Every structure is written in structure tokens, then in C-alpha cells.
Amino acid sequence: MDLLLEAVYRHYGFDFRQYARPSLRRRLTRRLSLEGLQTLSGLQERLLHEPECMERLLLDLSINVTAMFRDPSFFRVFRTKVVPLLRTYPFIRIWNAGCSTGEETYSLAILLREEGLYDRTRIYATDINEAVLVQARQALFPLEKMKEYTENYLASGGSRAFSEYYVAAYEGAQFDRSLGDNIVFARHNLATDRSFNEFQVVVCRNVMIYFDMSLQNRVHDLFYESLQRLGVLALGPKESIAFTSHADHYDVLDPQNKLFRKAR
Amino acid sequence: MSAADHLVVVGCSWGGLDALSRLLAHVPQDLPAAIVVAQHRMHDASYLAELLARHTDWPVCEAEDKEPISVGHVHLAPPGYHLLIDGHRLALSTEGPVRHSRPSIDVLFESAAEAFTHRVVGVVLTGANSDGARGLVRIVRRGGRAVVQDPATAARRDMPEAALATGVDATVAPLEEIGPLLGQMITSHPQGERSSSHPQGERSST
Numbered sequence: 001m002d003l004l005l006e007a008v009y010r011h012y013g014f015d016f017r018q019y020a021r022p023s024l025r026r027r028l029t030r031r032l033s034l035e036g037l038q039t040l041s042g043l044q045e046r047l048l049h050e051p052e053c054m055e056r057l058l059l060d061l062s063i064n065v066t067a068m069f070r071d072p073s074f075f076r077v078f079r080t081k082v083v084p085l086l087r088t089y090p091f092i093r094i095w096n097a098g099c100s101t102g103e104e105t106y107s108l109a110i111l112l113r114e115e116g117l118y119d120r121t122r123i124y125a126t127d128i129n130e131a132v133l134v135q136a137r138q139a140l141f142p143l144e145k146m147k148e149y150t151e152n153y154l155a156s157g158g159s160r161a162f163s164e165y166y167v168a169a170y171e172g173a174q175f176d177r178s179l180g181d182n183i184v185f186a187r188h189n190l191a192t193d194r195s196f197n198e199f200q201v202v203v204c205r206n207v208m209i210y211f212d213m214s215l216q217n218r219v220h221d222l223f224y225e226s227l228q229r230l231g232v233l234a235l236g237p238k239e240s241i242a243f244t245s246h247a248d249h250y251d252v253l254d255p256q257n258k259l260f261r262k263a264r
Numbered sequence: 265m266s267a268a269d270h271l272v273v274v275g276c277s278w279g280g281l282d283a284l285s286r287l288l289a290h291v292p293q294d295l296p297a298a299i300v301v302a303q304h305r306m307h308d309a310s311y312l313a314e315l316l317a318r319h320t321d322w323p324v325c326e327a328e329d330k331e332p333i334s335v336g337h338v339h340l341a342p343p344g345y346h347l348l349i350d351g352h353r354l355a356l357s358t359e360g361p362v363r364h365s366r367p368s369i370d371v372l373f374e375s376a377a378e379a380f381t382h383r384v385v386g387v388v389l390t391g392a393n394s395d396g397a398r399g400l401v402r403i404v405r406r407g408g409r410a411v412v413q414d415p416a417t418a419a420r421r422d423m424p425e426a427a428l429a430t431g432v433d434a435t436v437a438p439l440e441e442i443g444p445l446l447g448q449m450i451t452s453h454p455q456g457e458r459s460s461s462h463p464q465g466e467r468s469s470t
């Protein structure tokens with residue numbers, strides 16, 4: 001498997017060498033049988049000679065699932081525990097790393113607008129995948145998701161009518177363009193790129209779960225370096241800082257919703 | 265907490281809460297292993313850990329990504345995630361459901377076989393589908409052992425029957441006997457083999 005990942009990296013520049021092995025192994029095995037092949041070296045050969053096969057593998061390996069106000073309790077606690085901290089800053093910078101198609105980013109923007117903080121906030125929303133960023137900039141989400149998102153929004157402590165934020169159009173729910181005014185969507189690879197600013201908040205949920213331990217540690221170095229003192233780090237519901245090299249550098253703001261505060 | 269040398273992976277579905285409770289109540293307190301459970305359940309059923317903790321002195325926790333696997337602990341797959349074994353750690357994944365299930369018992373068992381080879385016991389309990397059957401075959405093929413709840417004693421017999429229908433070499437037992445059986449299987453395991461192979465790290469190749 002190492003050989004295959006190395007070859008893919010050399011040939012195409014796609015770097016999966018530090019992705020979590022067991023699930024990588026599963027997905028490679030699945031691709032192997034879908035291609036009607038017997039061995040990983042057979043798959044490697046086809047990958048290198050047929051870019052279409054590489055395309056198929058990329059689809060297998062990229063997980064972009066996301067939702068607006070995903071895990072409503074996270075956004076509820078963000079309102080009650082993080083917003084009061086942010087009120088003390090004249091200017092707020094948030095890094096939303098691994099933002100996928102932008103649902104999480106716009107959810108943050110809506111929350112901050114309702115709390116009266118959005119005008120002095122800038123959200124840097126980054127992802128490795130340019131295709132999801134193109135979608136994110138459009139702020140256009142499937143209409144059939146609006147029922148679920150409305151429920152999430154209300155469960156997260158939202159007090160308006162969620163439909164105030166979008167217009168139903170033929171192509172989907174077009175969100176209020178002004179929500180995007182203070183968002184910068186940009187490409188950034190957590191595995192190789194450097195820190196680019198200092199932030200009060202870093203939100204990186206359900207991204208590092210796909211990385212192996214050493215890459216997780218690298219990304220935690222990056223976040224630690226990018227957070228100002230007393231800055232807040234938000235992870236996905238089943239992700240933990242406890243097993244990383246930075247465990248001692250943060251206080252726990254909320255254990256269930258994975259909010260941590262850089263303390264030292 | 266110390267890292268586990270031996271792993272017991274348990275899969276259950278319909279009727280699983282009662283079955284797990286009865287199984288855990290009879291596991292020897294000093295079993296030198298960790299127990300990792302994948303149960304199909306509803307999204308909001310996060311109180312499973314609390315309910316099970318009433319039946320064992322071992323700590324029972326929902327797994328977090330990259331958590332070390334510890335002797336004398338019960339680790340549960342959180343609803344909506346696959347739970348995999350990665351070296352001596354647990355790994356979570358939100359990859360799509362496998363044959364309609366997430367967590368998938370097969371996914372857990374196959375990764376356990378990969379990481380712990382002959383130091384795994386796979387246990388298939390009650391359930392109304394066939395998840396776990398393939399995984400159990402993989403465990404045995406890699407030198408591990410298999411235990412299947414006696415279908416006659418299961419709330420739903422489909423899952424144990426599907427596991428047995430593979431022809432896998434498994435010990436069949438009612439719930440109350442599985443704990444003691446694990447004790448025998450794991451303590452009677454040849455000592456020499458233990459040190460010869462450690463859990464394969466995340467860098468291992470296929």
C-alpha cells in the first residue's frame with residue numbers, strides 16, 4: 001500500500017500517504033474489486049496508466065459530506081461560550097479549515113450576524129479541494145435540504161425564520177449574498193501549507209479524522225501556532241485533542257462539543 | 265491504563281443492549297484484553313455506555329478518533345461512525361454505510377484482523393441481518409478466534425445464523441458462557457506468540 005500511495009503521489013501529486021490507514025485500505029480494496037483486479041500492484045499500474053481510474057479513486061477517497069448547523073449543540077454552545085469571548089475583540093479573525101462546500105462557514109456567518117459580531121469578523125475558509133470552494137462561493141444549496149437545515153438552525157438556538165436567509169430559486173436555495181461579504185474562500189492544504197495569519201478561533205471539524213497520527217500532530221502544530229493566546233479551537237464531535245502532542249496547551253471549554261482554549 | 269495485547273471485538277444489532285449487558289456481566293474482571301463493540305443503533309442512542317456500565321466494573325466509553333485501546337476497557341462505536349482498529353488505536357470514519365450499516369460490524373472485524381491478527385476474538389451476537397459474517401471469516405483466516413451466540417438463545421437469530429452459515433470455525437455458546445470462554449481463549453493463548461507480533465502500526469503495508 002505504501003508503494004501505491006508513493007507512486008500516486010509522484011505521478012499525480014495527490015498525497016494520501018498520511019491518511020488514516022485502515023479506512024484507506026478499505027477504500028483501496030473496494031476500488032480494486034470494482035476494477036476487477038486482484039492485487040494492489042495491478043491497481044497501481046492501472047492508476048498510473050489510466051487517469052480515468054485515478055479520477056474514480058479520487059472520488060472514492062474524497063469525503064466532502066457536510067451540512068448547515070451540523071451538530072446543532074456545537075453551534076448552541078458556540079453562541080453561549082465562544083461569542084461572549086469574541087465580544088471583547090475589536091476585530092475577529094476565524095479560520096474555518098476544511099470548509100468543504102461552505103455550509104459550515106455560512107452557518108458561522110449567520111450565527112455571528114445574529115449576535116451582532118459579523119461586521120467586525122473575517123472568516124478565512126479553506127479547503128484542499130478547489131471544486132468544493134467554487135461551490136462554496138456560490139452559496140447555493142439544495143432546496144430539499146432546507147427542512148433539515150431549518151431544524152438544525154432552530155435546535156442550535158437560532159431565533160429567526162431560517163427562510164429569511166435564502167431565496168428559493170430554480171437551481172436551489174440561494175443564500176443572502178451579503179453573508180459572503182466577510183468570507184474569504186481560499187485553497188490551503190493542511191498537510192503542506194503554512195499558517196497565514198493569527199486567529200481568535202480555528203474551526204476544523206471532521207477533517208483530521210481522515211489523517212493518521214503524525215499528520216494530525218502536524219496540523220495541531222499549525223493550529224497552535226495560528227491561534228492567539230486564549231484563542232479557541234473547535235474540533236468535530238468525535239475528535240480529541242487529548243491524544244495529540246498539544247493536549248497540555250489547551251483548557252477544555254466544552255468537552256462534549258470539543259471546544260478548547262489555548263492556555264499556554 | 266496500559267495498551268491491550270488482546271482484543272475482543274463484538275458485533276450486535278437487534279436485541280443488542282440486553283445481550284451485551286449479559287455478556288459483560290460474565291467477563292472475568294482480570295481478562296487481559298480490551299473489548300470493542302459495534303452495535304447498530306439509532307442516532308440519538310448515546311446513553312448505551314451508561315446502560316452498559318451498570319453491568320461491568322470496566323469503564324465503558326464511546327470511542328474517539330485515535331484513542332488508545334486500553335486493557336480492561338469497553339470501547340463502543342459511536343452511532344453514525346464506523347469504528348476501525350489502527351495499530352493500537354481506535355479510528356473513526358464517516359465513510360458511507362456498508363451494507364446499510366454504520367457502524368458496520370464487518371468494518372470493525374476486518375480492521376481488527378488486520379491489526380491484531382491471531383490476538384483477536386470476534387464475537388457475533390443477536391441481530392436481524394448478516395453483518396459480521398464476513399468479518400468473522402477474516403478474523404479466523406488471520407489466525408484469530410470466533411465465537412457466535414447460540415442462535416437458539418438470540419433475540420434475533422439471523423446474525424448468528426449468517427455467521428455460522430459461512431462455515432467459519434466458531435465456538436457456539438449462550439451469552440452467559442461467552443465471558444468465561446473468552447477467559448479461557450485468551451489466557452490459554454501460547455505465550456511465545458505474544459511477543460512475536462505486535463499490533464501492526466499505521467505504517468504497515470498490505
Ligand SMILES: C[S@@+](CC[C@H](N)C(=O)[O-])C[C@H]1O[C@@H](n2cnc3c(N)ncnc32)[C@H](O)[C@@H]1O
Nearest residue numbers: 064066098100127128129189190191205206207
Ligand atoms: C467531511 S468534510 C468536513 C466539512 C465541514 N468541516 C464539516 O464538518 O461539515 C472534510 C473536508 O476536508 C477537506 N480536506 C481533506 N484533506 C485536506 C487537507 N489536507 N487540507 C485541507 N482540507 C482537506 C476535504 O476536501 C473535505 O472538504
